[in-house]
Amino acid sequence: MPEMFKVLTPADALRVLFDQLPSDVLEESIASGEALDRVLVEKLAAPSSLPAFPRSTMDGYALRAEDTFGATESLPAYLAVIGEVPMGRASELAVGPAQAVVVYTGGMIPPGADAVVMVERTQKLDASNIEVLRAVAPGENVIDVGEDVKEGEPLFDPGHILRPQDLGGLMALGITQVTVAARPRVAIVSTGDEVIPPELTPGPGQIRDVNTYTIAGLVARAGGVPLPRGIVGDDYESLLSAARVALEDADVLVISAGSSVSTRDLTANVVNDLGKPGVAVHGVAVRPGKPTILGVCSGKPVIGLPGNPVSAMVVAGLFLVPILRRMQGVVNPPVRRRLTAKLSHNVSSVTGREDYVQVRLAERDNQLWAEPVFGKSNLIYTLVKADGMLCVPLDSNGLHRGESVEVELF
Amino acid sequence: MPEMFKVLTPADALRVLFDQLPSDVLEESIASGEALDRVLVEKLAAPSSLPAFPRSTMDGYALRAEDTFGATESLPAYLAVIGEVPMGRASELAVGPAQAVVVYTGGMIPPGADAVVMVERTQKLDASNIEVLRAVAPGENVIDVGEDVKEGEPLFDPGHILRPQDLGGLMALGITQVTVAARPRVAIVSTGDEVIPPELTPGPGQIRDVNTYTIAGLVARAGGVPLPRGIVGDDYESLLSAARVALEDADVLVISAGSSVSTRDLTANVVNDLGKPGVAVHGVAVRPGKPTILGVCSGKPVIGLPGNPVSAMVVAGLFLVPILRRMQGVVNPPVRRRLTAKLSHNVSSVTGREDYVQVRLAERDNQLWAEPVFGKSNLIYTLVKADGMLCVPLDSNGLHRGESVEVELF
DSSP states (O other): OOOOOOOBOHHHHHHHHHHTSOOOOOEEEEEGGGOTTOBBOSOEEOSSOBSSSOEESSSEEEEOGGGGTTOOSSSOEEEEEEEEOOTTSOOOOOOOTTEEEEEOTTOBOOTTOOEEEEGGGEEEEETTEEEEOSOOOTTTTEEOTTSSBOTTOEEEOTTOBOOHHHHHHHHHTTOOEEEEEOOOEEEEEEEOTTEEOTTSOOOTTOEEOOHHHHHHHHHHHTTOEEEEEEEEOSOHHHHHHHHHHHHHTOSEEEEEOOSSHHHHHHHHHHHHHHSSEEEEEEOBSEESOTTOEEEEETTEEEEEEOSSHHHHHHHIIIIIHHHHHHHTTOSSOOOOOEEEEEESSOEEOOTTSEEEEEEEEEEETTEEEEEEOOOOTTOHHHHHTOSEEEEEOTTOSEEOTTOEEEEEEO | OOOOOOOBOHHHHHHHHHHTSOOOOOEEEEEGGGOTTOBBOSOEEOSSOBSSSOEESSSEEEEOGGGGTTOOSSSOEEEEEEEEOOTTSOOOOOOOTTEEEEEOTTOBOOTTOOEEEEGGGEEEEETTEEEEOSOOOTTTTEEOTTSSBOTTOEEEOTTOBOOHHHHHHHHHTTOOEEEEEOOOEEEEEEEOTTEEOTTSOOOTTOEEOOHHHHHHHHHHHTTOEEEEEEEEOSOHHHHHHHHHHHHHTOSEEEEEOOSSHHHHHHHHHHHHHHSSEEEEEEOBSEESOTTOEEEEETTEEEEEEOSSHHHHHHHIIIIIHHHHHHHTTOSSOOOOOEEEEEESSOEEOOTTSEEEEEEEEEEETTEEEEEEOOOOTTOHHHHHTOSEEEEEOTTOSEEOTTOEEEEEEO
16 A cells, blocks of 8 residues: 655656647737737737837927027027927928927927927017027937837747736737737646535535635636636546546646545546556655646646645646646746745755745744744645745755745745 | 926825725625635634544544554554545444544544554554554544634635635635625726827827726736726817716726826816816826826726826826725735846936836846836836836935845836
């Protein structure tokens, strides 16, 4: 009954899995207005210059800068106002020597003019003449053609996650449709004879399904579409047929397995029979989460998560999230929210495995403390009560009270 | 034509606005499985203890710990195996002295037993007898009733933003429905005679709408529902009637105003006539973003954003995002992603206003540098090229090259 795990480090395990997975990114074309937080798969360059015409940055008068050289309050320059540039239209006027045209912020600079004087730096003499009280330099208060972006200038590389301002930048150039990575569809199957749907009342020995919901949340946050596929009993035939159906509709399959040795074997057998090559990694040097199964079935990743809620979330964070990012071609994964804090208690570990410890953050004595939330990995409220996790690295056998630690916030 | 602004600091402006806004949170009841990133408005306590029965954390034998006291490999304890606890069911067996029952991880501890010995620490003698090779303590490898949470224990306070593990925690207790803040509906009206929809090709003097999309993105990220209401020309009647219709269907109205003095006045007049009390703040000590308008019309917040894309995003971040959080009753706004970096260039400012400067992050010489992306606030690609912003505080007249600065990532 005892089982020998051939355990890999988390980094090695991920490498082994990635080596057996196709590296192509599924794409789709969507409206740019719907593309927030989606991952670009195309390289985009500016189809035209922005702005396409010189624009004023001020309310004032467009003029020839040289006409104002030397102007001061006591020795102003006199200019004839020959008209106004209406917003949203080209000027029909050309500005000649000693002439000026009224322009508004964002309006087009008329031909002949090369600068704008702010209205506050002028004085009206009469209906058609002004004094300019200060010299302006050529180009002053003007945005040049292409000053925002020039035609042909690279805008975004593939793998970029689109932010609010990026959508604005696309729209400014008329790029109203973009090719992005399709959101990976992740089927989630929960197993266990003791597991029941949360809306039912458990009888003796029964517990409600937790992992379907924690994993669905992680999937959504990583850009995937969670497809909960319900609960399956602990027998080979049921699990294999449920896994088959689930994987058909999905790009990734997650099996939240039971935690007993027999159900772990069951999951491994199902993954092996679901499609070639089957199990790639069985057992990872991480606590909690050692009995992790990583497999590839007919080109699709299949993950067997330990059934304990804490283990399931740690393992999903270590493997499922990077898989989903890779499937979307993410180049720079978003910087996770990470804080530095002082550890409030000793944390023991053993060398040769990564330990993930849930911590609560507390501010005391002008100092941010990371307080370990000690609790068995079977306890979902260990995670609920925590603000984040810290990692005790592979080569460490523990961390000391008072040490500075990096906490990844949930 | 020049206009005197009565400018408040950003903090004061927000206070003035909040003082005139109702503080109640609109709520709705939704399925817990759909509640990721939503804000709880109710206080929740555990309706029952979790687990509801004592559970094994190991595959092994449930037994009376005292029967194993003193057991070693050379002097094992002998126990009679009287049966097995099936997963998901109560045990029909009671464990007496010198008896043991097979249990699996997550299975129920049968009456009479108070500990579990791992299967690896035992040896089978025959079909119904084992040797226990090591003593176990009472409670060892057992999760007690209520060890995860106890009945009545507080779970979440109002204002908590639900994370993946929180959904799991709710489901574990059968809380399949929760009362959360309704997502505030934010109508966005773009104004400007020169502004056209992005799918059209601009003629001379015309530009494509940008702010509708950047603001919609910010709204979605802050938990709101963006309702883009199109583009309106720069005249009082059109803007007032568009604003009326937009505000009727929405909880918040954002008007992305033109940037010329005349269109700013237009927006202020419309906000004053849209509902009482109207404009609360006109002008804020922030750059970019000084011509901000904050108003309250018939109990709903109305924001007049400057038309420049950079100003619009800075101001939306300073005012719209906090308004949306308050409307949802958020208690601890998510820690924004924030990094410390070294400033690569001097940044000038003047005391008495907050300056927001876009920066790009670059790693050089083992050091993270914040490189200002200098650019006029009319340039959307100033934001696109940046990784985040830094704030030069009110009382500072600039930052020096080499200074350590905090960068809020986009």
